[in-house]
Amino acid sequence: MSKVELILIVRWLAIGLSVLFVSAFYFGPGRPNLSWESIRRIRIIVVFLGLALCGSIIYGKFYARDLVARAGVLAKENDVQAAVSTYTTALAADTTNTNAYSGRATLNLVHGEGRNSIQDYTRAIGLDGGRDPRFYFNRALAYMIAGLRKREIEDLNRYISLMPNDAMAYYYRGTALSLDGKIDLARPDLEKSIQLDPTFWDSHYNLGNLYVRLGNDKRAEEEFTLAQQQNPADGDALVNLGNLARARGELNRALKCYTDAIRINPKLAFAYFDRATVYNSVKNYGGMKQDMDRYIELRPNDPEGYRLRAAAEFFLGQAESMAEDSAKAKQLPVIVEVEPPRFVPMLPKKPT
Numbered sequence: 001m002s003k004v005e006l007i008l009i010v011r012w013l014a015i016g017l018s019v020l021f022v023s024a025f026y027f028g029p030g031r032p033n034l035s036w037e038s039i040r041r042i043r044i045i046v047v048f049l050g051l052a053l054c055g056s057i058i059y060g061k062f063y064a065r066d067l068v069a070r071a072g073v074l075a076k077e078n079d080v081q082a083a084v085s086t087y088t089t090a091l092a093a094d095t096t097n098t099n100a101y102s103g104r105a106t107l108n109l110v111h112g113e114g115r116n117s118i119q120d121y122t123r124a125i126g127l128d129g130g131r132d133p134r135f136y137f138n139r140a141l142a143y144m145i146a147g148l149r150k151r152e153i154e155d156l157n158r159y160i161s162l163m164p165n166d167a168m169a170y171y172y173r174g175t176a177l178s179l180d181g182k183i184d185l186a187r188p189d190l191e192k193s194i195q196l197d198p199t200f201w202d203s204h205y206n207l208g209n210l211y212v213r214l215g216n217d218k219r220a221e222e223e224f225t226l227a228q229q230q231n232p233a234d235g236d237a238l239v240n241l242g243n244l245a246r247a248r249g250e251l252n253r254a255l256k257c258y259t260d261a262i263r264i265n266p267k268l269a270f271a272y273f274d275r276a277t278v279y280n281s282v283k284n285y286g287g288m289k290q291d292m293d294r295y296i297e298l299r300p301n302d303p304e305g306y307r308l309r310a311a312a313e314f315f316l317g318q319a320e321s322m323a324e325d326s327a328k329a330k331q332l333p334v335i336v337e338v339e340p341p342r343f344v345p346m347l348p349k350k351p352t
Contacts, residue, residue, distance in 0.1 A: 007300065011060040029277055036325055054134065061094045061096075061097070063091075063098070065099075066101050068087065068090050068097060068103060070086055071083045071084075071090065071100075071104075073104070083103075084104055084107050084249075087100045087107070088102060088104065089106035098132075098270050101123045102121065104117075104137060104139070105111075105117035105119075105124065105138065105139075105142070106122050109138060109142050109145070117139075118143065122139065125139070130158075133158075133159050136158045136162070137159045140152045140153075144176065145315055149180055152176050153176050153177065156173040159175065166196070167192075167193040167196035167200050168193070168200070170193035171190065173189050174188075174189030174190035174193060174203070175206050178206065178209070183210060186210060187207070190203050190206055190207040191209065198282075201231040201234070201237075202227075204224070204227035205224065205227040205236065208220045208224040220244060222239035224237045228241065235260070235264040238271075239261045239270055239271050241257045242256075242258045242261070242274060242275075242278075246277070251281055255305075258271045258275035267298060269278040269295050272291040272292070272298070273305065276292050276308055284293040286316070289312040289313060289316060292305055294313060295308075303331075304329075304333035305330070306326070306327070306328045307329045308323050310326045314327060
């Protein structure tokens with residue numbers, strides 16, 4: 001028998017027997033005939049049962065704290081399944097442990113299970129009374145993963161009201177508002193994020209995307225350049241700089257940007273796709289086909305990859321391969337996707 005099972009047995013036995021004795025004392029048919037000695041004994045029994053109940057609750061709280069600490073160690077060792085199981089056991093011992101709820105929710109959140117973490121964060125907020133702003137922040141990220149953008153923005157509003165100088169919160173809210181089509185509201189948030197932390201390259205990147213949507217290519221290029229300078233290991237900004245150069249007809253510069261992005265991240269699929277479109281413009285159909293081969297390896301379910309490769313095969317005179325790719329493109333559904341922003345959940349407090 002585990003400690004949690006023992007705690008629960010003691011707890012429910014104490015509750016059950018207390019209810020039984022109290023019911024018999026107040027509502028039993030023999031109550032008028034009870035002697036004072038019998039009444040005194042019943043009262044003593046009820047008091048002991050109450051003490052047993054209180055003791056099991058107190059012990060459960062201390063045991064849950066130990067389990068939460070153990071779960072934290074397991075999480076650091078990347079034993080996620082064991083950590084989640086330990087948090088769950090802690091909650092069985094003490095259903096009011098906010099660190100157990102938030103710890104389990106954070107593990108689910110990091111592994112992309114937004115909906116599973118929403119309920120735990122909601123319970124943690126209820127128990128905490130909304131005093132810890134991190135719960136709102138992390139639940140907003142869970143709503144983001146679950147695609148519940150309105151609720152995500154609501155939680156970020158609450159968080160920012162409590163933590164008005166957190167650059168990351170403005171970044172997430174600005175990104176959510178931008179994805180929701182509220183560009184006029186998104187831009188001040190992204191600019192505020194940069195004002196609070198000029199090195200926050202993600203905000204520069206998303207602000208660049210926003211300026212592209214507004215048709216302000218000059219400001220977009222400035223923001224993408226800053227994003228790339230502040231995070232040279234990320235190729236996304238280079239791809240967007242290449243797209244701006246390609247739109248201006250600066251094909252050599254676009255090729256350099258795409259090539260640099262691929263050098264930084266060989267698995268950056270859209271860099272191959274975009275470079276292939278430039279190869280198409282300069283009639284380098286061999287390079288175009290090679291890039292589309294790589295793109296299809298990375299994204300085998302995108303019909304656009306097969307369409308563009310079929311175009312290259314047409315110019316290369318590869319009629320059989322062109323027919324196969326054209327047929328494959330017609331079979332696949334069109335992919336419509338919006339990449340969520342990178343996120344970093346705030347870890348729960350250490351048990352005190």
